[in-house]
Amino acid sequence: MAELFHRKLERTAIGFVVAIIAAASVGGIVEIAPLFTIHTTVEEAPDMRVYTPLELAGRNIYIREGCYACHSQMIRTLRDEVERYGPYSLAVESKYDRPMLWGSKRTGPDLARVGGKYSDFWHVAHLNNPRDVVPESNMPAYRFLARTALDTGDLQRHLRAQQALGVPYTDAMIANAASDAFGQAAPDSPFAAGVTERYGEKTQVSAFDGVVTQLTEMDALVAYLQVLGRLTDAAYSNTAAPEQAPDPTN
Amino acid sequence: MDIDHDTLVGFAKSWGLFYFIAFSVCVMIYAFWPSNRKKFDDAKRNILDRDDRPWQ
Amino acid sequence: MVQQLTSGERQNALIILLCVFVAGLAMAAAGGSDPLGMHGVIVMLFGASLGALVMRSYYDRQPDPDRLSHYYDDPIKAGVALTLAWAIFGMFMGVWTAAQLAWPDLSFDAGWSTFGRLRPTHTTGVIFGFGGNALIATSFHVVQRTSRARLAGQVSPWFVLLGFNLFCILAVTGYFMGVTQSKEYAEAEWYADLWLVVVWVTYFVLFLRTIARRKEPHIYVANWYYMAFIVVVAILHIVNNLALPISFGQAKSYTIWAGVQDSMVQWWYGHNAVAFFLTAGFLAMLYYYLPVRAQRPIFSYRLSILSFWGITFFYMWAGSHHLHYTALPHWVQNLGMTFSVMLLVPSWASAGNALLTLNGAWHRVRDDATLRFIFVAAVFYGLSTFEGSFMAIRPVNALSHYTDWTVGHVHAGALGWVAFITFGSIYTLVPSLWKRERMYSPALVEVHFWLAVAGTLIYVFSMWNSGILQGLMWRTYTQEGTLAYSFLDSLVAMYPYYIARACGGLLFLLGAIVAAYNIWMTVRAVPASAAERQSDVPDTGLAPGAAATPAE
Numbered sequence: 001m002a003e004l005f006h007r008k009l010e011r012t013a014i015g016f017v018v019a020i021i022a023a024a025s026v027g028g029i030v031e032i033a034p035l036f037t038i039h040t041t042v043e044e045a046p047d048m049r050v051y052t053p054l055e056l057a058g059r060n061i062y063i064r065e066g067c068y069a070c071h072s073q074m075i076r077t078l079r080d081e082v083e084r085y086g087p088y089s090l091a092v093e094s095k096y097d098r099p100m101l102w103g104s105k106r107t108g109p110d111l112a113r114v115g116g117k118y119s120d121f122w123h124v125a126h127l128n129n130p131r132d133v134v135p136e137s138n139m140p141a142y143r144f145l146a147r148t149a150l151d152t153g154d155l156q157r158h159l160r161a162q163q164a165l166g167v168p169y170t171d172a173m174i175a176n177a178a179s180d181a182f183g184q185a186a187p188d189s190p191f192a193a194g195v196t197e198r199y200g201e202k203t204q205v206s207a208f209d210g211v212v213t214q215l216t217e218m219d220a221l222v223a224y225l226q227v228l229g230r231l232t233d234a235a236y237s238n239t240a241a242p243e244q245a246p247d248p249t250n
Numbered sequence: 251m252d253i254d255h256d257t258l259v260g261f262a263k264s265w266g267l268f269y270f271i272a273f274s275v276c277v278m279i280y281a282f283w284p285s286n287r288k289k290f291d292d293a294k295r296n297i298l299d300r301d302d303r304p305w306q
Numbered sequence: 307m308v309q310q311l312t313s314g315e316r317q318n319a320l321i322i323l324l325c326v327f328v329a330g331l332a333m334a335a336a337g338g339s340d341p342l343g344m345h346g347v348i349v350m351l352f353g354a355s356l357g358a359l360v361m362r363s364y365y366d367r368q369p370d371p372d373r374l375s376h377y378y379d380d381p382i383k384a385g386v387a388l389t390l391a392w393a394i395f396g397m398f399m400g401v402w403t404a405a406q407l408a409w410p411d412l413s414f415d416a417g418w419s420t421f422g423r424l425r426p427t428h429t430t431g432v433i434f435g436f437g438g439n440a441l442i443a444t445s446f447h448v449v450q451r452t453s454r455a456r457l458a459g460q461v462s463p464w465f466v467l468l469g470f471n472l473f474c475i476l477a478v479t480g481y482f483m484g485v486t487q488s489k490e491y492a493e494a495e496w497y498a499d500l501w502l503v504v505v506w507v508t509y510f511v512l513f514l515r516t517i518a519r520r521k522e523p524h525i526y527v528a529n530w531y532y533m534a535f536i537v538v539v540a541i542l543h544i545v546n547n548l549a550l551p552i553s554f555g556q557a558k559s560y561t562i563w564a565g566v567q568d569s570m571v572q573w574w575y576g577h578n579a580v581a582f583f584l585t586a587g588f589l590a591m592l593y594y595y596l597p598v599r600a601q602r603p604i605f606s607y608r609l610s611i612l613s614f615w616g617i618t619f620f621y622m623w624a625g626s627h628h629l630h631y632t633a634l635p636h637w638v639q640n641l642g643m644t645f646s647v648m649l650l651v652p653s654w655a656s657a658g659n660a661l662l663t664l665n666g667a668w669h670r671v672r673d674d675a676t677l678r679f680i681f682v683a684a685v686f687y688g689l690s691t692f693e694g695s696f697m698a699i700r701p702v703n704a705l706s707h708y709t710d711w712t713v714g715h716v717h718a719g720a721l722g723w724v725a726f727i728t729f730g731s732i733y734t735l736v737p738s739l740w741k742r743e744r745m746y747s748p749a750l751v752e753v754h755f756w757l758a759v760a761g762t763l764i765y766v767f768s769m770w771n772s773g774i775l776q777g778l779m780w781r782t783y784t785q786e787g788t789l790a791y792s793f794l795d796s797l798v799a800m801y802p803y804y805i806a807r808a809c810g811g812l813l814f815l816l817g818a819i820v821a822a823y824n825i826w827m828t829v830r831a832v833p834a835s836a837a838e839r840q841s842d843v844p845d846t847g848l849a850p851g852a853a854a855t856p857a858e
Contacts, residue, residue: 138408
């Protein structure tokens with residue numbers, strides 16, 4: 001009898017857990033499940049390319065240093081943002097982003113379209129000490145990036161993991177990951193040609209940190225910053241007008 | 251995938267609401283069921299008891 | 307701690323610690339010079355030092371067989387100590403990062419100390435270290451008292467508490483080394499996440515088994531909130547952190563979610579971490595420690611049930627309000643906004659329930675700083691849930707998003723609600739746990755209270771000002787129809803507020819240090835004799851029946 005009573009009690013607790021799950025899971029399922037079919041509705045971007053190994057390495061440095069804590073990469077559909085930063089961000093532009101880096105705070109400006117806005121030299125100077133270029137800046141100095149050699153040994157593994165998750169890296173891209181990373185930062189080297197061959201003519205190949213002999217983390221991060229917003233032109237051909245920010249005075 | 255985006259969105263918008271209403275009705279019934287009243291009154295008073303040992 | 311375990315349980319503890327040590331060894335071997343290898347060494351050290359602790363007392367006397375007729379308080383005591391240690395660490399990192407925004411050279415030209423790497427040490431330190439340990443410790447206390455049953459395990463409570471702290475250590479040390487998934491409030495990498503799943507499942511089973519042992523027929527509502535916290539955090543954690551490591555010897559992984567899906571998953575997680583970690587669990591504290599401290603039953607038990615299901619149901623929909631005007635589909639944004647506004651109803655029901663419980667005992671709120679902590683917590687809970695619903699409205703969010711207003715809102719909740727209710731609960735818990743008449747110094751509780759209030763207000767007001775100013779500057783147009791301010795103009799305008807914010811945070815940190823000292827001295831004080839000390843609650847001079855007036 002006592003045993004039966006005990007089991008009844010236990011059942012109520014488990015029934016209660018089931019009720020919590022029933023209440024709590026529905027919201028997430030309803031909102032997230034339809035996003036699995038979002039590819040049927042979002043914009044097409046046939047010209048979209050994947051990140052080069054160097055840009056991917058730069059993106060991982062961006063993540064490692066927590067840049068997303070102060071910089072967003074998501075231009076909202078508001079007029080002032082479009083005028084300040086450029087065409088608003090489309091879903092398709094981050095379809096290869098794992099994780100997405102839309103951010104939640106702008107202690108510094110949005111970076112979704114920073115690519116091509118400044119020279120490589122400016123970025124290097126700015127990262128070395130932001131206050132040399134922008135005296136009022138409160139961004140930390142990242143001098144150590146230029147001193148640290150980029151680890152290219154595991155780039156193949158990075159690309160392979162991305163491929164396994166559905167990012168369209170070809171086997172040739174994976175096989176040449178390390179040499180492509182080197183080539184993208186050494187325009188005059190024999191490895192440079194392979195980069196544009198595999199990733200398209202528009203891929204920027206340059207000595208990002210000004211030194212071609214050594215591939216540094218600075219090269220990678222600047223390469224990444226310079227490609228932001230330039231993987232596809234879809235946002236520029238999008239014609240929907242931005243929204244006017246609500247005006248509190250009327 | 252056969253189910254397209256609009257179907258899923260439609261389903262989410264309609265059945266999500268029904269689910270919500272049914273759920274809140276169940277909770278209301280539980281909270282206001284007359285015979286539960288004593289249980290709830292006991293529960294809120296019993297935690298103020300001053301013994302500090304598990305009941306055997 | 308070890309003395310309370312039988313020799314069989316000591317053996318089990320050693321076997322578990324040996325497994326932890328071996329896992330650390332494997333990580334160190336596989337990881338090599340990767341940060342994963344460093345973490346392996348940390349895991350080994352963790353297992354070895356706890357193993358040494360168990361070994362030292364391994365042949366000590368067996369525990370009193372009578373122990374099972376007492377509540378199991380040792381893990382709670384350790385949990386309180388860890389809560390305070392993490393509070394000081396996490397808040398110190400907060401003050402440091404806040405100061406870096408005003409004086410960027412405070413990173414001293416090193417990689418590990420830049421803002422981007424320190425920020426997650428602050429958020430993880432306070433949310434998981436401080437908040438998480440407080441939740442585990444108080445849940446062990448509340449579930450035993452309200453169920454009239456001892457915890458359903460001798461080693462497992464220690465496993466949950468210390469295992470959770472190992473997760474926190476791995477997370478925080480990882481950030482210094484640059485190991486992060488960059489998912490906000492879930493930055494720890496795949497191996498730490500896997501470990502947390504093991505710990506959390508143990509926690510869930512332990513909690514459920516303790517409830518199943520209960521002698522009270524009804525499960526008290528505080529346990530509902532703890533249960534929801536445990537169950538839902540498990541779901542959120544697993545879904546958000548699904549990832550593919552690039553190899554088993556490296557810390558780096560890629561999440562299985564991409565782009566817009568990832569944004570929704572991250573904020574579905576992020577917002578519900580607020581809901582079920584920072585709200586549900588702390589409401590559980592409110593529903594137990596408030597009535598106990600005030601010696602009055604909760605105003606309306608029915609209302610607490612209704613608001614429980616309201617919160618459990620509504621919160622899950624609200625995450626998308628973090629993504630207004632973004633590339634997330636419009637209908638998801640609207641759904642999130644609608645539910646965020648509806649969320650105000652159960653939230654205010656909880657806050658109102660707490661305040662109405664105090665109605666009639668205002669003199670005690672005036673005289674007792676501990677009860678005042680709980681009172682202020684309920685007020686800030688009401689305020690910040692209102693603010694949250696308000697900020698979820700699309701046009702408001704257009705102004706507030708990406709600005710310091712969000713930071714101010716988070717801290718109104720985190721300082722004003724979470725930290726206040728935690729300190730109120732700890733000040734209630736500590737004397738009863740260590741069988742003392744009262745805290746070592748009620749005056750220091752008072753000092754802590756005013757430091758905390760001043761710190762919170764300075765912090766929140768400076769962030770409200772800076773956030774709204776920043777948002778307005780970004781969207782101000784000149785008469786010619788061009789943007790009036792550059793981004794840099796808005797940054798320059800922030801500096802005074804960033805300095806004020808760092809000062810507010812510093813005051814709050816000082817308060818936490820005062821609390822730690824006071825609690826340390828309370829623990830060290832000579833215990834009152836067991837005969838004098840019968841009750842689990844502070845003596846109010848009134849019989850419990852006389853003080854408790856029915857509210858309905």
